[in-house]
Amino acid sequence: MSNEGNPKIVHGRTPQSAAMLANVKRAMAITARLNRLTFNDADEVRALFSELIGKQVDDSFLLIPPFYTAGGDEIRIGRNVFVNQNCTFYDLGGLDIADDVMIGPNVSIITTGHPLEPSQRHAVTIGKPIVIGKNVWIAAGATIIGGVTIGENSVVGAGSVVTRDVPPNTLVGGNPARVIRSIGDG
Secondary structure (H helix, E strand, O other): OOOOOOOEEEEOOOHHHHHHHHHHHHHHHHHHHHOOOOHHHHHHHHHHHHHHHOOOOOOOOEEOOOEEEOOOOOEEEOOOOEEOOOEEEEOOOOEEEOOOOEEOOOOEEEOEEOOOOOOOOOOEEEEOOEEEOOOOEEOOOOEEEOOOEEOOOOEEOOOOEEOOOEOOOEEEEOOOOEEEEEOOOO
């Protein structure tokens, strides 16, 4: 289930890093326009978010600005997705968000990191994919770290830091997030 085996590695001072920087500049320009909008500008928010990710989002998509990203073109969004205000998605490693997902305010979804070795930190950017399954709720202030999958119907508790895969139908919480219990409709 883990995405750890699929990292995207970008070395500094290469054509790939120059393209990454150009994409960051593009994303900053689009998000600056998006962040001037309000809750009442839902159609315009969807249009700008579609431009940001390079694909048309469904009419059921709802995002409340402000929103921040360092790329946007590696974000894939399902139907009936809600993103509350002040969220940050760093998507270099790839970010897949399935249908019916709810993301609370101040959530950070970060696919990007750097090596632990001090000599490599400024020279290399590593992106590890994040997959968020169908009908997931990520509560306020949670942080999701690259390389994990959050199974369908799961809930990530407020303020949690997710560093490992979350099984389907599970409530997780804490730092690092741990399984609290199974959940279901019964």
